[in-house]
Amino acid sequence: MGGPRFEPVRTVRAYERIVEQIEGAVEAGSLAPGQRLPSERELMVQFAVSRSTVREALRVLQARGLVRSRPGDPNGAEVLPFTPAALHKSLTTLARVDQLSLGELVGFRMTLDSAANLLAARLRTETQLKEMDAAIAAMRTAAEISYEAFSAADVGFHDAVARASGNKLLQICTDVVRSIVLNLISEKIASAPDRDALMSQSIRHHEEVLAAVRAGDGPLAARLSRRTMYEYYVGYVPAREREALRALLD
Amino acid sequence: MGGPRFEPVRTVRAYERIVEQIEGAVEAGSLAPGQRLPSERELMVQFAVSRSTVREALRVLQARGLVRSRPGDPNGAEVLPFTPAALHKSLTTLARVDQLSLGELVGFRMTLDSAANLLAARLRTETQLKEMDAAIAAMRTAAEISYEAFSAADVGFHDAVARASGNKLLQICTDVVRSIVLNLISEKIASAPDRDALMSQSIRHHEEVLAAVRAGDGPLAARLSRRTMYEYYVGYVPAREREALRALLD
DNA sequence: GCTAGTGCACTGGTCTGACCAGTAGGCTGC
DNA sequence: GCAGCCTACTGGTCAGACCAGTGCACTAGC
Numbered sequence: 001m002g003g004p005r006f007e008p009v010r011t012v013r014a015y016e017r018i019v020e021q022i023e024g025a026v027e028a029g030s031l032a033p034g035q036r037l038p039s040e041r042e043l044m045v046q047f048a049v050s051r052s053t054v055r056e057a058l059r060v061l062q063a064r065g066l067v068r069s070r071p072g073d074p075n076g077a078e079v080l081p082f083t084p085a086a087l088h089k090s091l092t093t094l095a096r097v098d099q100l101s102l103g104e105l106v107g108f109r110m111t112l113d114s115a116a117n118l119l120a121a122r123l124r125t126e127t128q129l130k131e132m133d134a135a136i137a138a139m140r141t142a143a144e145i146s147y148e149a150f151s152a153a154d155v156g157f158h159d160a161v162a163r164a165s166g167n168k169l170l171q172i173c174t175d176v177v178r179s180i181v182l183n184l185i186s187e188k189i190a191s192a193p194d195r196d197a198l199m200s201q202s203i204r205h206h207e208e209v210l211a212a213v214r215a216g217d218g219p220l221a222a223r224l225s226r227r228t229m230y231e232y233y234v235g236y237v238p239a240r241e242r243e244a245l246r247a248l249l250d
Numbered sequence: 251m252g253g254p255r256f257e258p259v260r261t262v263r264a265y266e267r268i269v270e271q272i273e274g275a276v277e278a279g280s281l282a283p284g285q286r287l288p289s290e291r292e293l294m295v296q297f298a299v300s301r302s303t304v305r306e307a308l309r310v311l312q313a314r315g316l317v318r319s320r321p322g323d324p325n326g327a328e329v330l331p332f333t334p335a336a337l338h339k340s341l342t343t344l345a346r347v348d349q350l351s352l353g354e355l356v357g358f359r360m361t362l363d364s365a366a367n368l369l370a371a372r373l374r375t376e377t378q379l380k381e382m383d384a385a386i387a388a389m390r391t392a393a394e395i396s397y398e399a400f401s402a403a404d405v406g407f408h409d410a411v412a413r414a415s416g417n418k419l420l421q422i423c424t425d426v427v428r429s430i431v432l433n434l435i436s437e438k439i440a441s442a443p444d445r446d447a448l449m450s451q452s453i454r455h456h457e458e459v460l461a462a463v464r465a466g467d468g469p470l471a472a473r474l475s476r477r478t479m480y481e482y483y484v485g486y487v488p489a490r491e492r493e494a495l496r497a498l499l500d
Numbered sequence: 501g502c503t504a505g506t507g508c509a510c511t512g513g514t515c516t517g518a519c520c521a522g523t524a525g526g527c528t529g530c
Numbered sequence: 531g532c533a534g535c536c537t538a539c540t541g542g543t544c545a546g547a548c549c550a551g552t553g554c555a556c557t558a559g560c
Binding site for chain 1: 261265273276277302305306309310312313314315316332334336337339340341343344345346347348350354355357358361362365368369371372373416417418419420422423427468469493494497498500
Binding site for chain 2: 538539540541542551
């Protein structure tokens with residue numbers, strides 16, 4: 001029975017093959033950030049396709065954040081150092097299209113931030129502690145100026161903690177999710193009547209978190225950071241979603 | 251003083267404007283999943299551009315996972331329900347290009363899975379508990395067959411927990427990160443000499459986690475799930491990264 | 501000799517028009 | 531009534547063209 005076993009062939013579009021090749025070269029490191037691709041006209045010779053096909057491939061690579069092209073540039077497209085821009089884009093789309101609720105986003109942020117604090121308490125260096133000190137000091141002065149300045153300084157603190165966690169993935173994801181959350185509700189907070197009280201309470205909470213990180217007490221830092229974030233955002237989360245956030249608290 | 255204040259104009263490429271318009275329509279919901287876009291030739295009339303421009307825009311939208319086109323389809327491109335495929339792609343690229351270590355990935359997974367268990371213990375329904383029961387039963391029978399079957403059943407359990415957490419973002423991210431981790435080391439585990447012991451130990455641990463979820467003890471379920479994952483993967487994580495994982499344990 | 505300005509050669513962005521291989525659905529012949 | 535063909539579409543690809551930018555070599559003026 002049975003002659004040769006044939007497999008279904010998947011028709012692969014020409015531009016996809018080009019994307020694969022260039023993407024592979026970037027991931028393998030043979031095409032390092034800062035290097036230039038050949039020009040589109042050169043690529044169409046190398047790949048033996050038309051310029052439209054080359055361009056469609058470049059569009060895909062650009063959408064993935066791997067390359068950038070600039071009109072008039074005598075060199076070809078530039079290979080970019082990886083940035084989470086594509087990650088950010090797809091998460092933002094997810095949040096909008098799939099209608100992620102604020103509760104889900106805040107809950108996720110509490111989880112990530114808490115883990116970052118847990119790790120940072122164990123792994124932080126003296127330099128990183130100084131950065132966190134500086135960030136809280138910046139929050140204190142910024143609170144006198146505007147909510148926007150305060151928010152920026154607050155970001156600085158959380159980012160310092162995330163860096164100190166030593167986990168790049170954690171750092172990138174906290175960054176992405178944070179900016180989505182801030183985008184969603186920054187204007188609400190900015191116009192909140194109890195804004196000043198919220199800010200000064202937040203500063204006190206951050207100081208407690210930092211003290212726990214400095215003391216090397218990871219579980220405490222993690223618990224305090226969750227509480228800090230909960231109290232800062234809970235007023236903007238619909239009541240029916242608050243139970244899930246409270247479940248994360250301790 | 252004086253004179254009108256001019257703003258720098260950013261040149262916007264035609265295809266980007268098209269992407270923005272279509273993307274906006276999808277995010278606003280006026281273009282629902284399953285609906286069809288007009289054909290490329292129709293779009294070039296509506297947008298008053300050439301077909302190349304339309305196609306480049308469609309390539310970007312396709313790379314972002316918003317639409318899909320099929321040659322020969324008498325309808326135009328199909329608007330897709332959002333899938334985390336784009337998220338997956340960018341995270342995979344991040345892992346490869348930015349050289350995320352296995353330790354970072356496992357640590358991240360421990361964090362997410364732990365949070366999912368914490369929430370699931372509080373929010374799970376009876377139906378969801380039954381799904382978890384079934385998943386563990388499947389793990390037990392699959393362990394007799396092959397590692398691949400076991401791994402698939404294991405995924406089923408974690409996915410059931412993530413669903414029960416009620417946090418879609420958590421669910422999607424656990425899914426994405428898990429598949430990256432499995433991609434990295436599944437063949438190592440499959441050929442591990444103590445594979446059978448690892449599987450049966452893993453089953454026992456999963457049963458303990460499920461018991462805690464059933465009892466509604468979130469913190470316990472979270473702690474046990476972290477430990478389960480730690481013990482399952484620690485053998486494959488370089489020694490210098492293990493400290494960070496241990497810091498997550500309790 | 502050195503600098504400021506001018507071309508030029510090249511880039512990417514866009515357009516036009518064409519061909520091909522698929523697909524779906526209507527039409528025809530049985 | 532149904533099987534099979536035909537046609538009018540689709541997306542994928544190609545070829546060639548034009549334009550507005552950019553960087554660099556060259557040149558004219560100091």
